[in-house]
Amino acid sequence: MKTYEFDNMNPDATVLRGVSPLVVEKPRALSHVHTYGGESKFFEGLTHGKLYATRCTNKGSGCVSAESGEMYLPPRVYCPDCLERMEWVELKNPKAKIHTHITIKYPGAFNRLPLPAHLISVEIEGVVTIMMSYLVGAEPKIGMEIEPRFNTTKPTFSILDLHWVPKGYKGR
């Protein structure tokens, strides 16, 4: 295919892929400034080795979440039932196990997980939700007991700063 010089700001930016039908490639690099807002406490917590959940304290209001006292992880700023502000609770030494799991070998663009990656859904005692995360240090199994690890040295300020290892595992 003939190479064309394009008279624009970045002459390498447009690539002719084919003619009749005409197909051109338009590469682009963009940046997005992301806001964590009221969930900042959770993501900042990970970088300090802390795992935070939330719970509703609006007892006596008819709120199901407040009555059950169960925690939410992913945490929520507002209770999904009564929409009152939830209370942050640090989960120390959470009792957790694998609810389900899957191994990823071919991720999508922008992946930062080391491959192959073991995605897991995590059941935690006292937590009504089953959060998604990843496992390091073993092949996952449903029911496997696990404990959290945190990326405190070179944080990504994302959910990747939390991962799980088998209970009693010595490594990172």
Add this chain to the structure above:
Amino acid sequence: MIRFTEKNLRVPKQMRPVYVVAGGQSDYKKHYPEKKTEELAVEAFKMLAEENNLKVDGVLGLKGYIQSAFYGHFADHFGDQLLGESVIHDRLGLDPMPNIGVKTGGATGGSTVWMAANAIASGYSDCTLALGWERMDEVGTQEGNHYIACAADKDWETELGHIYTGYYALMAQRYWKVFGKESDAFRRTMAKISVKNHGYACSNPFAQAPMRLTVEDVLKSPIVADPLRFLDACLMSAGAAAVLLCDEKTAHELSDHPVRLYMGAGTHTLRTADRRPMEIPLLPHEEKDEEIKRYYKEELSHIDRYPGFTGFLAARMATYFAYRMAGIENDPCDELDVLELHDAFTISDIQTYEDIGLRPYGRGPEYIESGDAFLKDPETGKRGRCPSNLSGGLIGNMHAVGATGIMQIVEVLWQLQGKWGQFHADPKMWERFGKTKPADFEDLQVSDAKTGLAISHAGVGSHVTAAVLRKED
């Protein structure tokens, strides 16, 4: 919400009957550089206007009836165009009649028809167009997977691999372990769905992936995310589909064979993480069945939490409403003659059989193994009770996301109208798409089909619509 009131569960009402009158489609391809999206949309609309035996003078005659348009397009970033609805509306020449875009991920097509149906039911319009499209061929596979993964929660899921198949497979793996017991028999049942749907695609001139396969072919295809293999997964497509909806008077003015439409919808949390346990909302036939109620209460509740990762509550709610609207009170396999289901993956197809009541929860594979799912059971040669995805579905025919739910309704419409052959058997239809009608072509018209169902499904179950179509006596 896990506690319902009677008001929450009130059976939705159409203030006047809604009819599906005509349908049209482009063909579907993975790569379609020779046509722009707008061209595919125009082709679907022209088929709708010109080839459905409408009692009007072609496109110009039909345009004289259309008062509003509903457009389904899943992904602005795939299209690289915001307000694509306006582009399509202009190319169809329908300005300045009002249009609106509808977006609910994989269920976009179904939701678009749902909104259009409500416009008829309310009396806002007497005749409205629902048209959907997608093209996913302008980015590479990795970018495409990232784009699709953007339909997961960006902070809590997308970062974990940027691959939607993985999030889906987490649910599949749970079902596979808890209800499938990781058995070879269950794995083979999954494979049979791929064999069935790729096989039915062989008699569909619109279809992207006609294939004559064996169970072994599916089991030997590359692993995507265990237990899902390449041939367990749906296609990525470019294409468009359209339906015309009308009130009773206009429907009969335009067509001798309009079909009644009832639509229900449901949703569930985008993050599977957030699916809190609850009691199973019962479908009408389950409510009357003491044995199923006992099984759910005494056995199933000890096996896994509901809906957990194994049931799609959105699909359950969509049929909870749609069956009651349409008066489907008995075993849906007895009441429904033809189905188009959202077979994103073989295993999610099985999960859906349970949500929509083809089998009780935990027993979905029986719908395949009994032969009910086939027009003709390949093992016994017997006619199945309610065959599904005779178009080839998302696995064999197409998944041009915004068009998918509309394609399903078009296929069910043509089945109920007895027009399946008109659009699939004519050698000219094959030639139109540069194909030759195959020697092993099968007649897939369901004889005496009276009632059909189309299920449109998003994400890992974030939105589902259920469309019940019924032929008039």
